[in-house]
Amino acid sequence: MLTESDIALLKGKEFAIIGTNSQEKGPQLTPVWIDTDGTNVIFNTSKGRVKHRNILADPNITICIVDSANPYHWISISGVAEMTEEGADAHIDFLAKKYLDQESYPYRGPGEVRVIVKVRPTSRASS
Template identity: 50%
Template sequence: MSQQIPESHMVLFEKPIVAALATIMPDGQPQVNPVWCDYDGEFVRVNSAKGRAKDRNMRARPQVTVLLVDPENPFFWIEVRGKVEEITEEGADAHIDLLAKKYLGADSYPFRTPTETRVMYKIRPTRVQAVDMS
């Protein structure tokens, strides 16, 4: 069952807040990486290069958690548990450029390497914990 991001916490996806993405390694250990993300009204979307550990993890074990904490108020945060429903290269370059605009103010992603293939992951929220203790 899908859950929506509450309106009260949409601002966390609108600000350039670096999220923590937790994936599951082959041995069952969690791996947590800082990532850029956005929310399109249905999916939390993250982007990476094909072949990285988080890419391999999400392909093999699609259960993930995304955590965003407001850097100005650590008592205002959201945890989104979900399942990666789509992994696609289509639109991934445009998506990373969109995230570069949000996070860096740059028109295109400046850290792209000539050999990398960008991948976009669409995460359907299945459990959302939105906290505001301020």
């Protein structure tokens, strides 16, 4: 479902805004670093954060990415999220290299458990 243009935007350094659903407070929006494997949209978080708790309760999320070079070009992808700890530490280091040009993620807290979130697109919109 991802187009070549979508993949190029996801592989760039754009930030994404993800929307998850909180049963207590309604929609919750969070900026995240973004990635793709060509099929899924991928981001990384820590166990226990609000977005992690929201996805556990309701895995349906929406992601919006705006092209900073042309803010009239954007994509919105909705889908179902799956989470795994496997490879999550290496993935957050990959994202730190991509976004910060640092070899490892500098904001890791003691005892923090990282999680990869893969979103399988079920619908998309773009400009």
